[in-house]
Amino acid sequence: MSSRLSYYLQRSVRFLSPAPPVIANRYPRLHYVLRVTEAAGYFLLFGHLFLTYGFSYTGTWGLSMLPSIASSGDFVLISKFYRHGRGLEIGDLVTYKHPYHGDQGVYGIKRLVGLPGDFVLRDSPGAKEGVMIQVPQGHCWIVGDNLPLSRDSRMFGPIPLGLITGKVIAKSQLFGRDFEWMKNPLQDVADDMHDEEDETL
Amino acid sequence: MSPILTGRVLYQCAKTSIFTTAVAIFANDNLFEIVSISGMSMTPALSPDHNTSGTQDWIVLWKMQPTNNIKRGDIVSYLSPHDVDKIVVKRVIGLDGDTVLLDQRRRSAMPPEKQRGWDSWGGKCVVPYGHLWVEGDHWRGSLDSNHYGPIPKSLIDGRALGLVWPWSRFGQTPWTQYRSKTRVIEGIAVCPKEWEL
Numbered sequence: 001m002s003s004r005l006s007y008y009l010q011r012s013v014r015f016l017s018p019a020p021p022v023i024a025n026r027y028p029r030l031h032y033v034l035r036v037t038e039a040a041g042y043f044l045l046f047g048h049l050f051l052t053y054g055f056s057y058t059g060t061w062g063l064s065m066l067p068s069i070a071s072s073g074d075f076v077l078i079s080k081f082y083r084h085g086r087g088l089e090i091g092d093l094v095t096y097k098h099p100y101h102g103d104q105g106v107y108g109i110k111r112l113v114g115l116p117g118d119f120v121l122r123d124s125p126g127a128k129e130g131v132m133i134q135v136p137q138g139h140c141w142i143v144g145d146n147l148p149l150s151r152d153s154r155m156f157g158p159i160p161l162g163l164i165t166g167k168v169i170a171k172s173q174l175f176g177r178d179f180e181w182m183k184n185p186l187q188d189v190a191d192d193m194h195d196e197e198d199e200t201l
Numbered sequence: 202m203s204p205i206l207t208g209r210v211l212y213q214c215a216k217t218s219i220f221t222t223a224v225a226i227f228a229n230d231n232l233f234e235i236v237s238i239s240g241m242s243m244t245p246a247l248s249p250d251h252n253t254s255g256t257q258d259w260i261v262l263w264k265m266q267p268t269n270n271i272k273r274g275d276i277v278s279y280l281s282p283h284d285v286d287k288i289v290v291k292r293v294i295g296l297d298g299d300t301v302l303l304d305q306r307r308r309s310a311m312p313p314e315k316q317r318g319w320d321s322w323g324g325k326c327v328v329p330y331g332h333l334w335v336e337g338d339h340w341r342g343s344l345d346s347n348h349y350g351p352i353p354k355s356l357i358d359g360r361a362l363g364l365v366w367p368w369s370r371f372g373q374t375p376w377t378q379y380r381s382k383t384r385v386i387e388g389i390a391v392c393p394k395e396w397e398l
Contacts, residue, residue: 013210045223052230084285100331100396102355103268136349138283151395162280162356 114141242337262359295334
């Protein structure tokens with residue numbers, strides 16, 4: 001009984017660690033082509049998964065995020081761990097699928113100003129009646145830094161969190177020159193008050 | 202050292218399982234996904250016995266550019282606008298540019314606080330460019346565009362191809378014979394000037 005068992009175990013071990021295929025000996029060039037194709041397949045597969053779920057690095061253009069991001073020539077490093085709004089905070093730079101053109105592959109970058117339940121100013125400060133609205137559940141409110149030249153939630157309303165694809169964590173010039181981390185520029189009000197107390201003492 | 206569990210065998214096992222997982226994730230995101238229909242919102246086309254026996258239908262979705270050539274009557278899946286962790290399967294009733302005349306019968310099945318949302322449309326809605334109006338077939342309890350309005354096409358995850366379970370109905374598309382009672386005035390999708398790229 002034990003010899004049958006060891007026979008099957010040995011067969012499965014050999015299956016799991018196969019010898020190089022015969023094709024390598026008979027057709028070395030074909031074998032080489034197959035190995036290159038296999039490596040390219042792995043590269044594309046894992047590369048695509050890395051870009052979708054890990055990080056991506058891409059160029060930007062547009063005036064809506066001046067002065068944080070230049071109108072052209074800036075490259076941004078996007079972390080895809082913040083997909084669908086997971087772990088996002090107010091003040092983060094987010095990438096999103098465009099609500100009108102997203103199915104054509106158009107993405108945008110704006111700053112997150114309202115999470116579900118927050119109250120936000122519907123229009124630009126000083127414009128119209130100054131109405132505040134509450135962001136519905138499952139949605140967010142995004143606004144560009146360059147208010148006069150940005151088309152954002154003030155025009156298309158709150159967008160579902162399902163359209164958020166990631167968060168911008170760093171920007172640089174071409175080939176990684178002048179690399180800088182994009183930190184959340186908003187501070188808690190409590191921090192400011194604490195500093196003032198230290199000065200008076 | 203055991204002759205079976207050599208480092209080489211473990212390495213091969215790890216390599217195979219990582220590769221298989223990667224291929225599965227890639228195929229799931231970009232090609233096909235199989236989801237189960239839980240809930241009564243799409244009866245009788247999908248999961249007709251869910252209330253009685255609890256059996257659910259399983260459908261296969263096509264994930265590659267699902268909104269290309271989308272037609273009224275197609276079944277689509279998308280992330281719920283109210284709860285980003287939930288996948289919702291509903292039928293496309295109106296394309297962009299269409300005017301949807303909201304179904305009064307559906308309003309009567311809603312609780313009062315949701316009826317206010319329905320009333321805010323004023324009885325009809327023009328679907329904006331790049332959006333779709335989706336509804337569940339079962340008028341008596343479906344959370345759909347009647348609650349949250351038209352959804353952007355970019356939110357759509359996949360388009361249904363056919364049933365895979367129950368086995369007796371494998372490959373069928375039982376939803377194609379369904380004619381929605383919601384009236385739709387067809388229109389042409391035009392991108393507003395201020396949103397052109």
